[in-house]
Amino acid sequence: MWFAQVETQFPLSNVQNNTTKFNYIAGNLDAKYAAEMRDILTLPEGDPSRRYANLKAQLIDRLSASQDQKTRRLLEHEEIGDRTPSQFLRHLRGLAGNVFPDTVLRPLWLGRLPTAVQAILATQDQANLDKLSQLADAIATTLGAKTIVTEASAQPIRTVPGQVDLGALFE
Incomplete structure (x- = not known):
């Protein structure tokens, strides 16, 4: 990217x-x-x-992280954090690459959304994942779920003016 x-x-x-x-x-x-x-x-x-x-x-x-590393991260560590559900879905798709189809990605994504959002989306089993993510954004906004942080990092970001920090870009 x-x-x-x-x-x-x-x-x-x-x-x-x-x-x-x-x-x-x-x-x-x-x-x-x-x-x-x-x-x-x-x-x-x-x-x-x-x-x-x-x-x-x-x-x-x-x-760049290898596809194995991205897959492990996708399956084990990724949380929604302060992202919207659609941002989180795009992030997971980036990690998944061409390895996981939406049918596999869907339960991984849904399972990491706030419980209240999951409960509402459970009724939408026929919606495609993109439409579902738009609906999840609307629900999260209505519930105020965007303010729920499920993971935080205490690592500061260090950059030097004029230099490009590729670390964050290749993770």
């Missing part, structure tokens, strides 16, 4: 050259991610026009 966002900015700055793209990404990596990519950044191999594609592929490969 981070690359999709960055790559939408390249045309706005008239960046078309892959070497310029490589230099932009390399120059904006947080130090801990640059260290992870040291071999790619310091020993560019092969065709200079392929350096950007190689850096992109290696960043994604090395820093």
Whole structure:
């Protein structure tokens, strides 16, 4: 997702050259991610026009959670937190990738919604998941369920101005 966002900015700055793209990404990596990519950044191999594609592929490969990790997180740890039900569904779908169809995702998602929302949605067994998530949002808003926090984190987010923190983007 981070690359999709960055790559939408390249045309706005008239960046078309892959070497310029490589230099932009390399120059904006947080130090801990640059260290992870040291071999790619310091020993560019092969065709200079392929350096950007190689850096992109290696960043994604090395820093993205594996599908096994995402699946484990999906099945064991994810909670709705302060997200709306539809935001939470989109988050779970992102973790699920193409591994889980909606028929499997539906009970996982429903089971992590506030109990009052679950009770109301139990009557909607024929609704597709997208419609159900819209209904869940309306119910949660009406019940004030968005203020219920089921999980909190005490870990501060640390960023340095001018540097890109890829950690949160690849989790």
